[in-house]
Amino acid sequence: DAGVIQSPRHEVTEMGQEVTLRCKPISGHDYLFWYRQTMMRGLELLIYFNNNVPIDDSGMPEDRFSAKMPNASFSTLKIQPSEPRDSAVYFCASSPSGARVYGYTFGSGTRLTVV
Amino acid sequence: AQRVTQPEKLLSVFKGAPVELKCNYSYSGSPELFWYVQYSRQRLQLLLRHISRESIKGFTADLNKGETSFHLKKPFAQEEDSAMYYCALVNQAGTALIFGKGTTLSVSS
Numbered sequence: 001d002a003g004v005i006q007s008p009r010h011e012v013t014e015m016g017q018e019v020t021l022r023c024k025p026i027s028g029h030d031y032l033f034w035y036r037q038t039m040m041r042g043l044e045l046l047i048y049f050n051n052n053v054p055i056d057d058s059g060m061p062e063d064r065f066s067a068k069m070p071n072a073s074f075s076t077l078k079i080q081p082s083e084p085r086d087s088a089v090y091f092c093a094s095s096p097s098g099a100r101v102y103g104y105t106f107g108s109g110t111r112l113t114v115v
Numbered sequence: 116a117q118r119v120t121q122p123e124k125l126l127s128v129f130k131g132a133p134v135e136l137k138c139n140y141s142y143s144g145s146p147e148l149f150w151y152v153q154y155s156r157q158r159l160q161l162l163l164r165h166i167s168r169e170s171i172k173g174f175t176a177d178l179n180k181g182e183t184s185f186h187l188k189k190p191f192a193q194e195e196d197s198a199m200y201y202c203a204l205v206n207q208a209g210t211a212l213i214f215g216k217g218t219t220l221s222v223s224s
Contacts, residue, residue, distance in 0.1 A: 033211065042216035043159075043201060055210065091159065098210040101166065103149045103203065106159040 004107035006092050012113045018080040021110045024073055025094030033104060034067055034077050037089040049075065050098075082114045117142050119204045121215035128192050130224045136187040138176075138202030138215060147205040148185040149212065150176055154198045162200070163187070172196070192222045 005024040013019050025032045033048040047057040052069045060067070064083070069075040079086055089111050095104035118141040128134055140146055150163040162171055165178045165185060176187045185202060199219050203212040 031210070035214075043214040045211055045213070048211055050210070093159075098208075099205045099212045100147055100209045101164070103151070103161050103164065103212060105161075108158045 004092055004094050004105050006090075006107035006110050008110060009108060010111045010113075012115065013082055015083055015114055016081045017114075018078065019082045019086075019112060019114075021077040021090050021092075021112070023075045023077070023092030023107060025075070025092070026105060027073065029094035029096050029105075030072075031095045031098055031104070032069060032075050033093040033095075034075070035091045035093065037091060037109070043091070046077070079112075082112075084114045087112055087114050117204060117206055117213055119202050119213055119215035121200075121202055121218050123218045124216070125219045125221065127221045127223065130194055130222055131191050134187075134189045134192045134196070134220065134222075136200050136202075136218050136220065138185045138187065140183050140185065140202075140204050142183075142204060143207070146178070146180075146185075147209075148176075148178060149203045149205075150174070150185075150187050151201040151203060151214075152198050153201065153217075159201065192220075194222050194224060196220060197222045 034046040046059045049069045089109045091109045092107040093104040120139045148165045151159045152162045201217045202215045
């Protein structure tokens with residue numbers, strides 16, 4: 001298995017533009033997570049899905065952020081409109097059964113810069 | 116409340132010195148904890164699970180329920196141990212991980 005695959009690896013965009021981050025989880029993993037990593041706040045859980053259904057989106061900063069999982073092999077995190085304070089590394093992770101026992105497997109992340 | 120605290124942002128040691136990365140947690144019941152490591156600009160990788168009581172790359176961590184701690188230790192640091200280390204706690208529902216803010220370990224010769 002190729003692991004959790006995220007694209008793009010780097011994204012530079014201008015303030016006000018729409019940004020879409022993509023994630024392909026490991027096949028057979030029922031849980032998918034989106035995290036944001038910044039120097040100030042560390043790793044923050046944004047949202048997670050179980051069997052393609054959003055379970056907890058309480059970490060999504062505001063309405064500008066949205067996430068979807070149309071099928072078991074694909075998820076997107078969209079920011080519209082983007083702002084400079086959204087600059088961060090966004091990680092996707094997946095697991096076969098929540099967080100217990102094995103934790104999860106992370107993707108390589110997308111480094112987003114909003115100028 | 117469920118919370119993970121890593122009190123040190125940066126820990127600098129010399130090669131061969133002992134290392135202890137601190138992690139304290141707040142949790143109601145029996146916690147399940149992990150340590151993750153992130154080498155420079157790479158993905159986070161699972162380092163240790165407390166339930167398996169394993170030793171990976173010379174690192175160990177013991178759960179101390181009395182002190183609500185899960186400190187990561189290594190007797191002799193190596194330069195290749197330089198990385199960001201995150202302590203993580205499984206949430207009450209068992210579905211997600213709550214991370215501390217991380218500690219950067221810098222090992223110099």
